[in-house]
Amino acid sequence: MVNNILEATARILVERGYAGTNTNIVAERAGVSVGSVYQYFPNKDALIAALHAQHGEEMHAMMRSVILSTHGLPLAERLARLIHAQLAAHLAQPTLLRILELELQHLDEPKMSPSHERVVMEGMLSLLREHQDEFKPPEPQLAAWVLLNTAKALIHAAVISPPAGQDIVQLEAAITQSLIGYLQAACITPQPTAA
Amino acid sequence: MVNNILEATARILVERGYAGTNTNIVAERAGVSVGSVYQYFPNKDALIAALHAQHGEEMHAMMRSVILSTHGLPLAERLARLIHAQLAAHLAQPTLLRILELELQHLDEPKMSPSHERVVMEGMLSLLREHQDEFKPPEPQLAAWVLLNTAKALIHAAVISPPAGQDIVQLEAAITQSLIGYLQAACITPQPTAA
Amino acid sequence: MVNNILEATARILVERGYAGTNTNIVAERAGVSVGSVYQYFPNKDALIAALHAQHGEEMHAMMRSVILSTHGLPLAERLARLIHAQLAAHLAQPTLLRILELELQHLDEPKMSPSHERVVMEGMLSLLREHQDEFKPPEPQLAAWVLLNTAKALIHAAVISPPAGQDIVQLEAAITQSLIGYLQAACITPQPTAA
Amino acid sequence: MVNNILEATARILVERGYAGTNTNIVAERAGVSVGSVYQYFPNKDALIAALHAQHGEEMHAMMRSVILSTHGLPLAERLARLIHAQLAAHLAQPTLLRILELELQHLDEPKMSPSHERVVMEGMLSLLREHQDEFKPPEPQLAAWVLLNTAKALIHAAVISPPAGQDIVQLEAAITQSLIGYLQAACITPQPTAA
DNA sequence: GATGAATGAGTATTCATTCAT
DNA sequence: AATGAATGAATACTCATTCAT
Known part of the structure; x- marks a missing residue:
């Protein structure tokens, strides 16, 4: 799950840049719900940090x-x-x-x-x-x-x-x-x- | 006026970073109204570009x-x-x-x-x-x-x-x-x- | 929810006309948040269209x-x-x-x-x-x-x-x-x- | 002048609709300043009314x-x-x-x-x-x-x-x-x- | 009268985050 | 743990209107 989310984040970061990257899209792209993203990462920047x-x-x-x-x-x-x-x-x-x-x-x-x-x-x-x-x-x-x-x-x-x-x-x-x-x-x- | 706005932009950029910089604050800090910012710069990024x-x-x-x-x-x-x-x-x-x-x-x-x-x-x-x-x-x-x-x-x-x-x-x-x-x-x- | 929003839109449209109708007021009147309006309608005109x-x-x-x-x-x-x-x-x-x-x-x-x-x-x-x-x-x-x-x-x-x-x-x-x-x-x- | 302004208003109204019509553009199109528009018309809607x-x-x-x-x-x-x-x-x-x-x-x-x-x-x-x-x-x-x-x-x-x-x-x-x-x-x- | 720079209230829209289920 | 509907603060940008020159 964590890896799944990170991969989605990376893909979106590349496609849309930092400004175009948002947690809802990351979740959608990872095939999970926003809630799950927040289960493992305290906030948006934590995704990038990871x-x-x-x-x-x-x-x-x-x-x-x-x-x-x-x-x-x-x-x-x-x-x-x-x-x-x-x-x-x-x-x-x-x-x-x-x-x-x-x-x-x-x-x-x-x-x-x-x-x-x-x-x-x-x-x-x-x-x-x-x-x-x-x-x-x-x-x-x-x-x-x-x-x-x-x-x-x-x-x-x-x-x-x-x-x-x-x-x-x-x-x-x-x-x-x-x-x-x-x-x-x-x-x-x-x-x-x-x- | 233009210079005034740019100086305010620079100051805020330093204090709050790009994300924290917004046109309303720039205007306020420059002591002018938002409208004036937009009189001289088509959009937020134009401030940075300048x-x-x-x-x-x-x-x-x-x-x-x-x-x-x-x-x-x-x-x-x-x-x-x-x-x-x-x-x-x-x-x-x-x-x-x-x-x-x-x-x-x-x-x-x-x-x-x-x-x-x-x-x-x-x-x-x-x-x-x-x-x-x-x-x-x-x-x-x-x-x-x-x-x-x-x-x-x-x-x-x-x-x-x-x-x-x-x-x-x-x-x-x-x-x-x-x-x-x-x-x-x-x-x-x-x-x-x-x- | 959708119906709630549409009813509010109709009421405001009657009271204030198209120009006076804005998404924030619609949301307030419907007792929901703006975000919820945009969850169901892509933009203001979509409300009217609906x-x-x-x-x-x-x-x-x-x-x-x-x-x-x-x-x-x-x-x-x-x-x-x-x-x-x-x-x-x-x-x-x-x-x-x-x-x-x-x-x-x-x-x-x-x-x-x-x-x-x-x-x-x-x-x-x-x-x-x-x-x-x-x-x-x-x-x-x-x-x-x-x-x-x-x-x-x-x-x-x-x-x-x-x-x-x-x-x-x-x-x-x-x-x-x-x-x-x-x-x-x-x-x-x-x-x-x-x- | 008045006629000039009204003609500009009509042209813009046709090209851009009511929403796209604003006093600044009307003035520009009429080749006069906004101030002059307001010299002859108390407000935007007065243009339409005329x-x-x-x-x-x-x-x-x-x-x-x-x-x-x-x-x-x-x-x-x-x-x-x-x-x-x-x-x-x-x-x-x-x-x-x-x-x-x-x-x-x-x-x-x-x-x-x-x-x-x-x-x-x-x-x-x-x-x-x-x-x-x-x-x-x-x-x-x-x-x-x-x-x-x-x-x-x-x-x-x-x-x-x-x-x-x-x-x-x-x-x-x-x-x-x-x-x-x-x-x-x-x-x-x-x-x-x-x- | 004419000008147009300056104003700033107003508004659509986004998105990080929460929380009841 | 997982979900995703709901939230609402935040923000870029517009434009009618004013007023000093």
């Missing part, structure tokens, strides 16, 4: 899985893989993710951000720590913040308003270059010992 | 002015100055700009963005062209796109959700580093001839 | 019943009975019927009239056909049109602006005379064979 | 002229000429006249009717009196009322919803027949003395 949380979980899970499965590879490669996976996820359902992450980030930023955003930040920090012999940023917090925000913005832009005449492969490469470029510029790159 | 356009003008003007006044300096320095100016502008009224650029970008993206966004893109492209002996990106369009989107995202993030324990100066430096880093990574940097 | 349709049904039913119950009587008598019944109905609630049939005929003429108006026309045509040995109009369509429009107009006038110094009985007689007079003038009255 | 009055004058003048110019002809012929003239007038601008006479009759009926309606009634009464050796109705008031209302209704119907397959000439003949038919049925027709 979608948001779900999306956060997925992104987080994906990030963890990529990080784990690329253990041992150089940081540049691991970042490239992360970008690739994220981009793929956004290309799959661009509208919903755009709505959730841009238009509606304000709705639950106060509530949900702490839990999710922090976890992602932790992931990035530990990744940087693992590779501190390749790139050791003087301020890992700051570096993680730059990397995450840059990646997020460029992935969104790639999906929503890509520059004319570039294909996705080029965009993906450019995003990766941007992250690596930052790290190279920001870090006193400890030359990996030839040994 | 604010948006105004903001676009300002940002564009600022960019142009910085670019002109830094003529002759190296690209890295000029980008740093651009970042600085933009960051200053956003720090001055963070909430309004966040609302305009994030929450509400969808409201007029179709209408106004083309004109404004394109102008900014042109500015960046000509800037890159001026410095093609420092950094010559193989795909200037792509490079401009990366630079603009990265800068926008990091400036917003810096104002809205800065990483713990970093001051603005550090953030500004990091943003600049990110842009420069990307250019260094993406360009076959033509070594400026020693001659 | 009233109109209801009235159409009633008039049609009455006509049919009179025609059936006067089978065998001469046409003049049957027309007289029709007039009598219609006049009685209009005297019972003159204002509402005037508003529905005159002021508001334009609101749903396009939608509903076809079905209803046509049925009434059919009724009159078959009535004429039944009595073609008394009065055989060369153009039954035309004759029915004249009879219906004349009857309608005179009945309304009788209720709304009767001539000074005449009582209803005289008016009723005059209306009947008008219809019969037309038939006598328009038809090559086939003398009912003496045999 | 149009109504104007129309009344015209109809009355036409009636008088036809009556005068047909002096000496038999009543049937004179009625036929009246019908013809009225029908021609209505065919010339059917929408405006329909709106004035049907939809909006309620707006000024109370105010204007007395003056105009009475005059028309007087005209018809004197016409009947002139021909009392052809048709002498026992109740001239009643007869005039029937004739006027019947003519009005049939002329409108002829213009707005004519029966299928009949041309105007046939309708005009039918309307005349209806009036004559009524008179023949209602009057103890005094056989005009052969002498």
Whole structure:
């Protein structure tokens, strides 16, 4: 039931935007009654928040899985893989993710951000720590913040308003270059010992 | 009158967000009647669009002015100055700009963005062209796109959700580093001839 | 509920006219909330249309019943009975019927009239056909049109602006005379064979 | 100026109906300012009333002229000429006249009717009196009322919803027949003395 | 007289939420 | 738990009318 409702919400959000999404329509589309929606969600925004949380979980899970499965590879490669996976996820359902992450980030930023955003930040920090012999940023917090925000913005832009005449492969490469470029510029790159 | 109304709109937008902004309150706050609001703006969204356009003008003007006044300096320095100016502008009224650029970008993206966004893109492209002996990106369009989107995202993030324990100066430096880093990574940097 | 709302609408329509009738007042008068009005009627005009349709049904039913119950009587008598019944109905609630049939005929003429108006026309045509040995109009369509429009107009006038110094009985007689007079003038009255 | 405004009102009334007619648009269309409209007409309905009055004058003048110019002809012929003239007038601008006479009759009926309606009634009464050796109705008031209302209704119907397959000439003949038919049925027709 | 900017009461309609069944 | 009819506060927008210039 809960999932049913959330799926309906997502579909309607994509079709009609936030303003066009209302609980009665969500219920109708989910094939349940409004009452049932309110049985599981205290109010309209809770629907969005749940979608948001779900999306956060997925992104987080994906990030963890990529990080784990690329253990041992150089940081540049691991970042490239992360970008690739994220981009793929956004290309799959661009509208919903755009709505959730841009238009509606304000709705639950106060509530949900702490839990999710922090976890992602932790992931990035530990990744940087693992590779501190390749790139050791003087301020890992700051570096993680730059990397995450840059990646997020460029992935969104790639999906929503890509520059004319570039294909996705080029965009993906450019995003990766941007992250690596930052790290190279920001870090006193400890030359990996030839040994 | 028009300005009065727009100022009231901006104030309310900041205080109550888009959803909480309604034409009656705008009128009341502006000290005019609803009718007068509708004398000058065909509908509620036109208020936001006007604010948006105004903001676009300002940002564009600022960019142009910085670019002109830094003529002759190296690209890295000029980008740093651009970042600085933009960051200053956003720090001055963070909430309004966040609302305009994030929450509400969808409201007029179709209408106004083309004109404004394109102008900014042109500015960046000509800037890159001026410095093609420092950094010559193989795909200037792509490079401009990366630079603009990265800068926008990091400036917003810096104002809205800065990483713990970093001051603005550090953030500004990091943003600049990110842009420069990307250019260094993406360009076959033509070594400026020693001659 | 639906009936409740329609009754309230009718009452308000009579008291305040179309311009003075608004959905909020209708709801209040019906003792329900505006929302409930919109649960059953898509918009204000649908209220009027429903009233109109209801009235159409009633008039049609009455006509049919009179025609059936006067089978065998001469046409003049049957027309007289029709007039009598219609006049009685209009005297019972003159204002509402005037508003529905005159002021508001334009609101749903396009939608509903076809079905209803046509049925009434059919009724009159078959009535004429039944009595073609008394009065055989060369153009039954035309004759029915004249009879219906004349009857309608005179009945309304009788209720709304009767001539000074005449009582209803005289008016009723005059209306009947008008219809019969037309038939006598328009038809090559086939003398009912003496045999 | 007054005429200018009235013409604009008429045009808009025809194009957009009563609901769509508002003083600001009337002023704009007339090429004057709202203030000027209010200089000459106390309120919106006064515009309609003036149009109504104007129309009344015209109809009355036409009636008088036809009556005068047909002096000496038999009543049937004179009625036929009246019908013809009225029908021609209505065919010339059917929408405006329909709106004035049907939809909006309620707006000024109370105010204007007395003056105009009475005059028309007087005209018809004197016409009947002139021909009392052809048709002498026992109740001239009643007869005039029937004739006027019947003519009005049939002329409108002829213009707005004519029966299928009949041309105007046939309708005009039918309307005349209806009036004559009524008179023949209602009057103890005094056989005009052969002498 | 003419203007038209300003007014603001009025109104149709929506939709989150409740609660009796 | 599920239903969905009922609610009514909220809101965008209109337009007759005024009045300072």
